[in-house]
Amino acid sequence: MTAPTGARLRPMRWWDIEPVLALERALFPGDAWTPGMFWSELAGCAGPVPTRRYTVAEAADGSIAGWTGLAFAGESADVQTIAVAPRRQAGGLGTRLLRDLLTAAAHLGCREVFLEVRTDNDRARRLYERHGFEPMGVRRGYYQPGNHDALVMRRDHTRPLPPPPGRQTPGAGGTPAPSAPTDREA
Ligand SMILES: CC(C)(COP(=O)(O)OP(=O)(O)OC[C@H]1O[C@@H](n2cnc3c(N)ncnc32)[C@H](O)[C@@H]1OP(=O)(O)O)[C@@H](O)C(=O)NCCC(=O)NCCS
Numbered sequence: 001m002t003a004p005t006g007a008r009l010r011p012m013r014w015w016d017i018e019p020v021l022a023l024e025r026a027l028f029p030g031d032a033w034t035p036g037m038f039w040s041e042l043a044g045c046a047g048p049v050p051t052r053r054y055t056v057a058e059a060a061d062g063s064i065a066g067w068t069g070l071a072f073a074g075e076s077a078d079v080q081t082i083a084v085a086p087r088r089q090a091g092g093l094g095t096r097l098l099r100d101l102l103t104a105a106a107h108l109g110c111r112e113v114f115l116e117v118r119t120d121n122d123r124a125r126r127l128y129e130r131h132g133f134e135p136m137g138v139r140r141g142y143y144q145p146g147n148h149d150a151l152v153m154r155r156d157h158t159r160p161l162p163p164p165p166g167r168q169t170p171g172a173g174g175t176p177a178p179s180a181p182t183d184r185e186a
Helices: 014-027 035-043 093-107 122-130
Strands: 008-011 052-058 064-073 076-084 112-118 133-143 148-156
Touching (some): 008 093, 014 064, 035 052, 052 093, 064 093, 112 122, 112 133, 122 133, 122 148
Antiparallel strands (some): 052 064, 112 148, 133 148
16 A cells, blocks of 8 residues: 655564564464564674664554664675555655665675565566566575575676666756765665
């Protein structure tokens, strides 16, 4: 359902785990992450050498509207997760979250970004393709239970992001899009 995208993006904290888990179970029935997985991922956001970056989108009413997670090492990064609360989907928030994550990866010096997506997850695949991810191969039975296949995708992160939706492209009479847009237009 379309919903306003005026959510505030901020780092995920431990107190977000519980509301995120409730949405996680609704969005990923059968293979939802456990509390321990989120605690472990958030531990990677801290310390002298962080390896993770987790962000939540907080709606005006304080509820969690969505979240993303990035794992990074050297010049390579992986999209660990991205999700938008069911009632907030199709309003542009997934795009905002992905662009925020990809912008962060660029600032971290990553030159390639990988992800896995269920082969039957058309909406997520379209989102990734729009942002320059290309298919690399299929991992058979990657998602258990259910034995669903994963499509592995890679983004050449030396390439700029496409202009954000709603913004005119250069040459179309509008303002040229920045090569590394910041997407925190909350
Ligand atoms: C995949 C997911 C994160 C996308 O989030 P989203 O907020 O729905 O994404 P967006 O709104 O930015 O874009 C989705 C669609 O809405 C459209 N859209 C974007 N802004 C819009 C707006 N203001 N009004 C209407 N539609 C809009 C987009 O064009 C896009 O269309 P498409 O699906 O036909 O390509 C979300 O569907 C989700 O959480 N799915 C379940 C979890 C999941 O599968 N995660 C990915 C695991 S790999």
